[in-house]
Amino acid sequence: MPGKVLIYGGGGALGATCVSYFKAKKLWVCSIDLKPNESADANVVVQELSDFEKQDQEVQERVSQVLDGELDGIFCVAGGWAGGNAASKDLVKNTNLMWKQSVWSTTISASLAARHLKCGGLLVLPGALPALDGTPGMIGYGMAKAAVHQLTKSLGQKDSGLPADACALCIMPVTLDTPMNRKFMPDADQTAWTPMEYIASMFFDWLDKKDLPASGNLVKLVTKDSNTTRLIVD
């Protein structure tokens, strides 16, 4: 199964794992991030950080330049985290930051999918399990992730603007097994963390329609005793 994929956030821990995994599977890989991923076949380095419409234009233009043909998949794993409740002096600042990091990237990914995904192609967005309910200690983060969840539902419905038979999904891991998490939570139960390779492998299977959930679904990833299972969340 040769093919072409785009990793939005290919410079991060999960994104870089996906780039390496897909390269090893002989796919053409384009990374979009603030810094290039040297393992990728092509890089779109985002420089416009202050204006949503200009960032969209920048990314669209660069992707059109480096991409020859259609994409099999777009995997957005970009995002960030910031806390704060309603009484925080940083409420607005952090809500703004979370919007930029989570909603700019996912909205641009949706637009890229509408333009470049092949019929039956795959778009995956990054959700967050806590945002299915209230998140009083991280209000801006919860709002941004709730928006990503709802975007996924929109994209899974008729006339969403995605190509025919395209599939849009949102993954909701609990804790990823990343170097940063190992560094900052050395005493946590790491057998409950989801390996990044598991996710990259799952993405690859989904490209091949293997165990692919229906479009519009939010997919919870639960790891227990080093075993990861997938649950569709209503």
Add this chain to the structure above:
Amino acid sequence: MPGKVLIYGGGGALGATCVSYFKAKKLWVCSIDLKPNESADANVVVQELSDFEKQDQEVQERVSQVLDGELDGIFCVAGGWAGGNAASKDLVKNTNLMWKQSVWSTTISASLAARHLKCGGLLVLPGALPALDGTPGMIGYGMAKAAVHQLTKSLGQKDSGLPADACALCIMPVTLDTPMNRKFMPDADQTAWTPMEYIASMFFDWLDKKDLPASGNLVKLVTKDSNTTRLIVD
């Protein structure tokens, strides 16, 4: 029941109805909007439209100047609407606009509530029933409203930063009976539209704890044969 309330969006159709209703009930009313509402006791006219943090600062400073004491209620009825699916050339533009119109105003309202609401005070935010599911034809609108819904859930939980015993609710009308809707949908079944006075009256009852739902709830308003009922949405 004398008291003080703030109407965010007091220049719009629903907001102006609330200002008039509360004034008739002898409450002190402050309107926040792009234009002043001459019926209000105080006006905060928002001039900063390009930067979220600066708009927050502007509103916070002006509210601190005009407000003497604590607020009994903050009613945010600001918002807007724009359509477009993922293939729309205006996807990013409209998503950005919806964020500004719906999420800036509600986030600033939450911050105002944390600072100025009395213990047991009321904060009401404007939701949208369709955004409980996907909204493929109005993607940016759905994301912004989903964020408002999730914000309400956050504010209803412990340690949200709101004052003790404060109540945060989100209303979800289907169609309001406004002059604009009468003008543009003259042939629609107007007995299924919710009167703005019904909402202003409900807000006033809620201030008095009459039929007040539990904090964090989304309240659907359904009007049929000119009768409106309230349903709590899970």
